[in-house]
Amino acid sequence: MAIIKAQKTTARAAPLSETSVVGWLHKNLFSSVFNTLLTLVTLYVIYLTLSSVFIWGFWDATFVAENRRECFNNSLTGACWAGVIDWFDNIFYGRYPRDQIWRINFGGLLLALWMAPLWMGRVNGKVLIAVSVIAFYPFLAGYLFAGGSKNLFLQIMVTGAIVAFAINMANMITGLTRRVSLNVFVIQLFGKTSAAEKSQRNLLLLLAGLVYAAVFFWQMSWHVEVVNWTKWGGLFLTLVISGIGIASALPGGIILALGRRSKLPVVRVLSTGFIEIFRSVPLITVLFMATTMFPLFMPEGFVLNKLVQVIIAVVLFNACYMAETVRAGLQAIPKGQFEGAHTIGLGYWGTMGLVVMPQALKHMIPNIVGSFIGLLKDTTLVSIIGLYDILGMLRSISKDVPWIGLHKEPLIFGAILFFTLCFSMSKYSRHLEVKLSAGNKH
Amino acid sequence: MIIKTNSASLIAVAAAAMAVSGATAVSAAGTLDTVKERGHLRCQVGPPSPGFYNLDSEGNWYGLDVSICQAVAAAIFGSKDAVEFQSVSSQARFTALANGDSDMLSRTATWTMSRDTQLGIDFLPPIFYDGQGFTVRADSGITSALELKGAKVCVKTGSTSELNLTDFSRLHDLKISQVTFEDFNVRDDTYVNGGCDAVSNDKSSMAGNNAAFPVPADHIILPETLSKEPLAPAVRQGDSQWRDVVQWSIYTLITAEELGVTKANVDDMKANSTNPSVLRMLGGESNLNEGLGLETDWAYNIIKSVGNYGEIYDAYIGSGEQAIGIKRAGTLNALWTEGGLMYSPPMR
Numbered sequence: 001m002a003i004i005k006a007q008k009t010t011a012r013a014a015p016l017s018e019t020s021v022v023g024w025l026h027k028n029l030f031s032s033v034f035n036t037l038l039t040l041v042t043l044y045v046i047y048l049t050l051s052s053v054f055i056w057g058f059w060d061a062t063f064v065a066e067n068r069r070e071c072f073n074n075s076l077t078g079a080c081w082a083g084v085i086d087w088f089d090n091i092f093y094g095r096y097p098r099d100q101i102w103r104i105n106f107g108g109l110l111l112a113l114w115m116a117p118l119w120m121g122r123v124n125g126k127v128l129i130a131v132s133v134i135a136f137y138p139f140l141a142g143y144l145f146a147g148g149s150k151n152l153f154l155q156i157m158v159t160g161a162i163v164a165f166a167i168n169m170a171n172m173i174t175g176l177t178r179r180v181s182l183n184v185f186v187i188q189l190f191g192k193t194s195a196a197e198k199s200q201r202n203l204l205l206l207l208a209g210l211v212y213a214a215v216f217f218w219q220m221s222w223h224v225e226v227v228n229w230t231k232w233g234g235l236f237l238t239l240v241i242s243g244i245g246i247a248s249a250l251p252g253g254i255i256l257a258l259g260r261r262s263k264l265p266v267v268r269v270l271s272t273g274f275i276e277i278f279r280s281v282p283l284i285t286v287l288f289m290a291t292t293m294f295p296l297f298m299p300e301g302f303v304l305n306k307l308v309q310v311i312i313a314v315v316l317f318n319a320c321y322m323a324e325t326v327r328a329g330l331q332a333i334p335k336g337q338f339e340g341a342h343t344i345g346l347g348y349w350g351t352m353g354l355v356v357m358p359q360a361l362k363h364m365i366p367n368i369v370g371s372f373i374g375l376l377k378d379t380t381l382v383s384i385i386g387l388y389d390i391l392g393m394l395r396s397i398s399k400d401v402p403w404i405g406l407h408k409e410p411l412i413f414g415a416i417l418f419f420t421l422c423f424s425m426s427k428y429s430r431h432l433e434v435k436l437s438a439g440n441k442h
Numbered sequence: 443m444i445i446k447t448n449s450a451s452l453i454a455v456a457a458a459a460m461a462v463s464g465a466t467a468v469s470a471a472g473t474l475d476t477v478k479e480r481g482h483l484r485c486q487v488g489p490p491s492p493g494f495y496n497l498d499s500e501g502n503w504y505g506l507d508v509s510i511c512q513a514v515a516a517a518i519f520g521s522k523d524a525v526e527f528q529s530v531s532s533q534a535r536f537t538a539l540a541n542g543d544s545d546m547l548s549r550t551a552t553w554t555m556s557r558d559t560q561l562g563i564d565f566l567p568p569i570f571y572d573g574q575g576f577t578v579r580a581d582s583g584i585t586s587a588l589e590l591k592g593a594k595v596c597v598k599t600g601s602t603s604e605l606n607l608t609d610f611s612r613l614h615d616l617k618i619s620q621v622t623f624e625d626f627n628v629r630d631d632t633y634v635n636g637g638c639d640a641v642s643n644d645k646s647s648m649a650g651n652n653a654a655f656p657v658p659a660d661h662i663i664l665p666e667t668l669s670k671e672p673l674a675p676a677v678r679q680g681d682s683q684w685r686d687v688v689q690w691s692i693y694t695l696i697t698a699e700e701l702g703v704t705k706a707n708v709d710d711m712k713a714n715s716t717n718p719s720v721l722r723m724l725g726g727e728s729n730l731n732e733g734l735g736l737e738t739d740w741a742y743n744i745i746k747s748v749g750n751y752g753e754i755y756d757a758y759i760g761s762g763e764q765a766i767g768i769k770r771a772g773t774l775n776a777l778w779t780e781g782g783l784m785y786s787p788p789m790r
């Protein structure tokens with residue numbers, strides 16, 4: 001006899017072991033005698049470690065002191081964070097003149113504002129924003145940081161940067177408030193929605209031209225004083241070197257990777273040779289070559305400053321690593337994609353730019369971000385050749401007479417700082433992966 | 443095969459020629475003129491070393507060697523700020539001087555014969571006489587280095603101290619075992635925590651480091667000195683005029699101390715002194731500047747900007763606020779009139 005229920009059984013609540021904290025603990029930590037023992041032992045070890053770290057780093061630590069002797073007088077066994085705090089300006093800005101530090105902060109703020117729309121779902125034209133950052137921001141920031149007199153080219157680029165930034169901000173505002181991009185908004189404002197496309201475009205160009213001219217005359221009237229690059233340092237210098245490295249390694253790597261896969265023998269051999277040579281030499285050797293050997297081969301009076309030499313070395317070195325990452329991504333794209341692109345009439349650049357690269361780059365995100373994190377950490381090598389980047393500064397604290405011998409605390413502080421930077425990069429890459437849904441395609 | 447060898451040697455020759463022409467190009471125009479034209483002096487120091495060149499929390503360099511750089515800048519430009527400090531790693535220090543990157547170096551480099559004769563550089567009068575010694579725990583009962591038989595000694599690797607220690611151990615048959623470290627902070631931590639019986643290093647830096655031990659009074663520096671370490675600035679070989687400028691800037695510091703001219707009284711001395719030596723030095727009645735190619739008040743500018751040798755010593759090595767605390771009286775670094783080695787030829 002079959003038992004058939006006419007109604008649907010009401011759902012029962014999930015068992016207590018699946019929902020409550022106690023249930024979770026029982027299932028995961030105390031499921032058997034052995035596991036219970038393991039849990040207790042582990043908890044004890046964690047307690048021992050954390051409590052001693054807490055006592056050293058916080059409970060017994062000194063945060064306010066004039067010198068290390070005062071720290072010792074306060075507590076012989078605690079950390080002396082006062083030295084690190086006293087050196088904050090050096091750690092973050094290096095030897096940059098203290099009354100000019102606002103320029104670095106302002107430059108950083110500009111970049112953050114400029115990039116902010118990239119994270120906003122409602123704003124249009126993200127590709128243009130990204131391109132404008134790479135094309136214009138370096139000139140504006142470079143002038144802000146270095147200062148001095150502007151030559152004509154720099155004036156043109158700085159003006160371009162200011163205009164691009166203003167347009168970007170206006171675009172963000174119209175995007176957030178009205179969900180339209182700036183150009184549409186302007187056309188509506190002038191009531192030309194029904195005008196011919198050509199006259200619309202002319203209107204936009206005219207307005208942009210007017211703004212550009214106005215900004216150009218305005219920027220001629222101001223300038224900031226020179227700050228020699230030898231005064232750059234600390235986290236600021238680390239971010240400058242790695243920022244330029246990151247911004248140029250990817251394009252450089254793509255070009256080299258395409259070169260290596262090219263059918264033209266000269267291009268292929270040159271790219272391969274370049275990649276193999278730079279990849280086979282340690283970065284520190286490249287840096288030493290760039291800074292000590294290079295001046296020997298240059299004519300008298302030709303002085304390329306050390307910072308530029310270092311940046312060139314870092315960029316070339318990382319472009320080579322990036323090239324191999326990109327090549328791996330390209331090889332993962334099935335042949336059918338290339339053939340498909342050809343059948344719809346795309347040429348080489350069309351195939352690469354519209355079909356292959358977008359797919360390949362998506363899959364390379366974990367590797368690319370891995371390289372970027374490596375690059376950020378590698379830049380600390382410049383402290384060996386005498387640039388006072390963040391590591392150089394942290395190590396110098398132990399040589400400053402008031403803080404002589406203080407070396408653990410600065411390095412721990414540096415480790416925390418680096419962890420924060422690298423971990424947020426890693427988190428961002430996960431976010432990108434999810435957003436481009438690269439993770440669940442295959 | 444033959445063609446290959448030829449092209450290889452051709453490249454080598456070309457590279458060598460380029461290197462040589464580069465080197466000669468640097469020395470062709472006088473360094474003094476180059477420096478004057480540039481508007482500032484490029485003075486090489488090293489990664490910070492307490493007492494001699496280190497950074498303060500405001501990002502300024504200070505120390506004995508830093509003051510030497512500033513003295514030279516003051517002699518040429520009348521301002522001690524007309525100097526760019528280049529911090530170069532010790533592996534690259536002499537290359538960076540020889541290839542024209544630095545105009546001079548002042549960075550606790552020991553004047554040795556092989557460096558002076560083989561590296562294309564010239565050493566100038568020593569500004570600090572150092573020597574290697576030992577630090578031990580006061581309660582160990584050791585009072586002489588000769589009692590260190592079979593001891594474990596912490597020492598920094600890659601420096602002359604490692605070699606000196608080996609020599610000393612062999613000479614006196616002490617069978618000292620060395621524990622080497624890359625970083626002096628780690629070396630000192632190991633010693634303080636009982637990892638070795640003694641530390642061996644230059645006495646000057648040991649004094650500075652020991653002052654930073656949790657309880658400095660628990661440690662003593664033994665009287666023996668293992669080595670001679672005259673720390674001297676250096677310039678590129680083959681430019682006598684430039685060498686003279688730097689050399690006499692240093693001598694001015696010593697002479698000024700001998701004559702009692704200080705940063706504070708230099709204006710008064712210049713106006714009212716009746717001592718012919720003082721007047722000659724400060725430019726009142728002589729043409730000492732002509733041979734150097736500097737302004738008449740070059741020596742006045744040096745003393746006005748950085749003080750005399752004794753003042754500099756006090757500020758950074760001796761008893762000043764920023765000093766590492768090594769007493770001067772009775773050491774080689776005292777003036778010759780007080781039994782030391784600080785001696786300047788007459789400025790006349």
